[in-house]
Amino acid sequence: MDFQNNELLRFSTAGSVDDGKSTLIGRLLYDSKSIFEDQYDAIKTTSERRGEENVNLALLTDGLKAEREQGITIDVAYRYFSTPKRKFIIADTPGHIQYTRNMVTGASTANVALILIDARNGIVEQTRRHAFIASLLQIPHLVVCINKMDLVDYSEEVYNRIKDEFSEFSYKLDVRDVHFIPMSALNGDNVVDKSKNMEWYGGGSLLYFLENVHIGSDHNLIDCRFPVQYVVRPYSDEYHDYRGYAGRIAGGVFKKGDKVMLLPSGFTSKIDKIVTYDGELEEAYPPMSVTLLLEDDLDLSRGDMIVRENNHPTITQDLEVMVCWFNDRPLQLRGKYALMHTTQEARCVIKEIRYKLNINTLHRDEEDKKIGMNDIARVVIRTTKPLFTDSYRRNRITGSLLFVDEGTNETVGAGMII
Amino acid sequence: MNYHLNHLRELEAESIFVLREVAAQFERPVLLFSGGKDSILVTHLAMKAFHPAKIPFPLLHIDTGHNFPETIAYRDSLVEKLGAKLIVGSVQEAIDKGMVVEEKGYNASRNFLQTAVLLESLENGKFDAAMGGARRDEEKARAKERFFSHRDEFGQWDPKNQRPELWNLFNGKKHYGEHFRVFPISNWTELDVWQYLAIEEVELPSLYFAHRRKVFMRDGIYLADSEFIPKRPEEEVEERMVRCRTIGDVTCTGVWPSEAQSIEDIIKEVSTARQTERGGRADDKRTETAMEDRKKQGYF
Numbered sequence: 001m002d003f004q005n006n007e008l009l010r011f012s013t014a015g016s017v018d019d020g021k022s023t024l025i026g027r028l029l030y031d032s033k034s035i036f037e038d039q040y041d042a043i044k045t046t047s048e049r050r051g052e053e054n055v056n057l058a059l060l061t062d063g064l065k066a067e068r069e070q071g072i073t074i075d076v077a078y079r080y081f082s083t084p085k086r087k088f089i090i091a092d093t094p095g096h097i098q099y100t101r102n103m104v105t106g107a108s109t110a111n112v113a114l115i116l117i118d119a120r121n122g123i124v125e126q127t128r129r130h131a132f133i134a135s136l137l138q139i140p141h142l143v144v145c146i147n148k149m150d151l152v153d154y155s156e157e158v159y160n161r162i163k164d165e166f167s168e169f170s171y172k173l174d175v176r177d178v179h180f181i182p183m184s185a186l187n188g189d190n191v192v193d194k195s196k197n198m199e200w201y202g203g204g205s206l207l208y209f210l211e212n213v214h215i216g217s218d219h220n221l222i223d224c225r226f227p228v229q230y231v232v233r234p235y236s237d238e239y240h241d242y243r244g245y246a247g248r249i250a251g252g253v254f255k256k257g258d259k260v261m262l263l264p265s266g267f268t269s270k271i272d273k274i275v276t277y278d279g280e281l282e283e284a285y286p287p288m289s290v291t292l293l294l295e296d297d298l299d300l301s302r303g304d305m306i307v308r309e310n311n312h313p314t315i316t317q318d319l320e321v322m323v324c325w326f327n328d329r330p331l332q333l334r335g336k337y338a339l340m341h342t343t344q345e346a347r348c349v350i351k352e353i354r355y356k357l358n359i360n361t362l363h364r365d366e367e368d369k370k371i372g373m374n375d376i377a378r379v380v381i382r383t384t385k386p387l388f389t390d391s392y393r394r395n396r397i398t399g400s401l402l403f404v405d406e407g408t409n410e411t412v413g414a415g416m417i418i
Numbered sequence: 419m420n421y422h423l424n425h426l427r428e429l430e431a432e433s434i435f436v437l438r439e440v441a442a443q444f445e446r447p448v449l450l451f452s453g454g455k456d457s458i459l460v461t462h463l464a465m466k467a468f469h470p471a472k473i474p475f476p477l478l479h480i481d482t483g484h485n486f487p488e489t490i491a492y493r494d495s496l497v498e499k500l501g502a503k504l505i506v507g508s509v510q511e512a513i514d515k516g517m518v519v520e521e522k523g524y525n526a527s528r529n530f531l532q533t534a535v536l537l538e539s540l541e542n543g544k545f546d547a548a549m550g551g552a553r554r555d556e557e558k559a560r561a562k563e564r565f566f567s568h569r570d571e572f573g574q575w576d577p578k579n580q581r582p583e584l585w586n587l588f589n590g591k592k593h594y595g596e597h598f599r600v601f602p603i604s605n606w607t608e609l610d611v612w613q614y615l616a617i618e619e620v621e622l623p624s625l626y627f628a629h630r631r632k633v634f635m636r637d638g639i640y641l642a643d644s645e646f647i648p649k650r651p652e653e654e655v656e657e658r659m660v661r662c663r664t665i666g667d668v669t670c671t672g673v674w675p676s677e678a679q680s681i682e683d684i685i686k687e688v689s690t691a692r693q694t695e696r697g698g699r700a701d702d703k704r705t706e707t708a709m710e711d712r713k714k715q716g717y718f
């Protein structure tokens with residue numbers, strides 16, 4: 001069946017409040033004919049009841065009562081559509097600063113981030129914050145959507161001015177691939193179809209970009225990393241002594257017969273079998289979920305890691321981390337937090353706050369070390385036991401961690417290992 | 419060598435990861451099994467995730483007593499095949515005990531009574547994580563769900579204050595008495611589900627395929643003629659070729675005119691459908707935020 005070869009692309013929206021993110025997603029779904037009649041009828045009725053002139057396409061993603069009342073997005077909405085070329089998972093995120101953590105939630109797994117800018121206002125603080133977060137999260141591709149062009153007479157000059165200003169800013173960011181598209185999410189210009197109102201724009205529509213951007217190299221296929229997630233023990237006569245190490249490949253290509261090293265013990269063994277329900281595999285690569293059997297009977301449990309002998313991660317209790325703080329209780333110097341890293345859990349203490357980042361200027365503030373909600377800072381932590389890490393730049397899975405408050409159990413911060 | 423998974427295999431890998439994470443992080447997880455294609459899919463994925471061991475958690479069916487008989491037959495044979503443990507939470511019993519009160523009138527449905535029975539069953543079994551087959555593409559409030567959805571001791575969902583959920587790090591930490599709802603197939607669409615069930619050759623309840631059935635029209639939707647739904651005088655029963663797109667309680671599951679005899683036919687039908695599958699669910703139509711309101715109270 002031909003549907004079996006569709007590729008999956010995840011993208012998220014970003015940008016300030018009211019810049020048109022939800023409207024854009026609604027337009028993308030509508031113009032790509034991904035909206036069902038009953039969905040359309042429902043938002044039409046709601047729009048009419050609220051006395052809106054047009055059908056408000058943002059209502060397709062703003063599904064919560066509180067969001068509809070206030071006309072803003074509060075939490076991420078996930079939407080799906082596909083074209084013959086790809087299947088898309090969209091995370092429509094809130095622009096409001098108070099909900100930055102939800103923006104980060106939606107963006108953390110994205111291949112592409114769409115950053116919206118209201119052409120009338122140009123770049124504002126939230127644009128910078130979100131662009132910076134996108135670069136921190138190492139989202140491989142950024143598309144800057146200069147929106148509401150209908151309100152600035154589709155002016156090429158306005159577009160160029162914003163484009164130049166953003167380029168100057170993004171030059172200081174760690175982003176690999178930036179594109180610019182002038183559009184009107186409201187009217188659909190350059191969303192699915194190319195706009196007739198902006199002949200001066202030589203590039204393609206947003207959908208054209210999303211269908212064609214190359215995402216094949218977004219996984220690390222070099223450094224073999226297999227965090228043990230769960231030990232499969234059937235306890236049956238047929239599978240006596242069976243110990244399968246279940247998990248998801250976090251990096252590299254594992255092959256049957258490979259010599260491997262186990263962390264933290266440092267013992268070595270060989271991969272005896274790569275097991276799935278559908279049969280044995282010769283090799284496994286990210287993001288596959290498999291079960292590994294080893295030749296030797298060794299003690300391994302959740303949180304341990306299987307790697308290659310000549311290429312192993314950093315084994316350390318001392319980490320330098322960029323942290324994005326989510327909680328209204330500020331990050332505490334010398335405070336203790338629970339940590340989640342791959343399938344491992346530990347505790348940590350914040351040993352030092354190196355600097356807080358000023359989002360507007362990217363200036364490193366070494367004086368003001370109060371790290372509150374939505375702040376981004378560089379910290380030094382020490383953990384209760386060794387973690388097996390790579391830099392986030394090298395591997396998004398082995399390089400990321402969560403800070404959890406030990407009293408409330410809330411996720412209070414996200415960390416990217418430097 | 420092309421190290422690349424197609425979208426169905428990538429979704430499968432993600433769901434298996436989530437299922438294993440639940441088994442690892444929780445003491446007493448349970449899988450909610452409704453008999454619909456989504457819970458069949460989750461069960462199938464759980465079977466794959468822990469192979470060659472058995473699924474390390476029981477299945478829980480909240481039985482409204484108003485089932486299509488085919489659903490129960492299918493459920494029992496699946497449970498036997500998997501060697502799994504089945505727990506049934508009965509709405510009828512809850513009514514008999516006076517725990518909940520049956521709705522009256524033409525649109526009466528036991529669907530709403532499920533929430534109380536579900537919460538009670540979770541409490542009785544001391545379950546700390548309940549997995550279900552809800553998908554984000556089903557409904558606008560579901561589009562906002564996390565994979566790991568935290569519930570307070572009353573089972574309530576607080577959509578304005580969900581935990582951030584980044585990368586593939588799922589925080590299942592909780593206080594005593596609280597629990598989690600977990601949605602391993604959050605990212606699947608209806609079409610993905612059918613495509614996957616097709617390539618995996620999963621056996622399905624006959625209700626999903628076109629069959630002749632006595633039906634009647636209410637509010638633009640065909641409902642199955644059943645002793646559980648009182649008909650208005652003007653509602654006329656007719657025989658039609660129909661199939662279910664979702665399977666729930668008889669009283670609120672619309673059936674659709676269809677000729678689809680095989681999964682391939684269904685895929686063709688679904689990929690050109692102009693209505694969402696829940697377009698046939700009377701329970702969603704009561705008010706604009708019916709689903710969100712029910713979820714806040716502890717519904718799935």
Ligand SMILES: Nc1nc2c(ncn2[C@@H]2O[C@H](COP(=O)(O)OP(=O)(O)OP(=O)(O)O)[C@@H](O)[C@H]2O)c(=O)[nH]1
Binds near residue numbers: 072
């Ligand atoms: N004229 C015009 N108005 C637009 C355009 N795009 C969005 N709008 C309007 O801008 C307002 C805000 O749009 P939303 O899509 O809700 O903005 P948002 O970025 O999702 O906002 P948050 O999610 O709350 O951050 C709405 O009134 C839209 O109709 C556009 O291209 N042109």
Ligand SMILES: [Mg+2]
Binds near residue numbers: 022023072093094
């Ligand atoms: Mg929005």
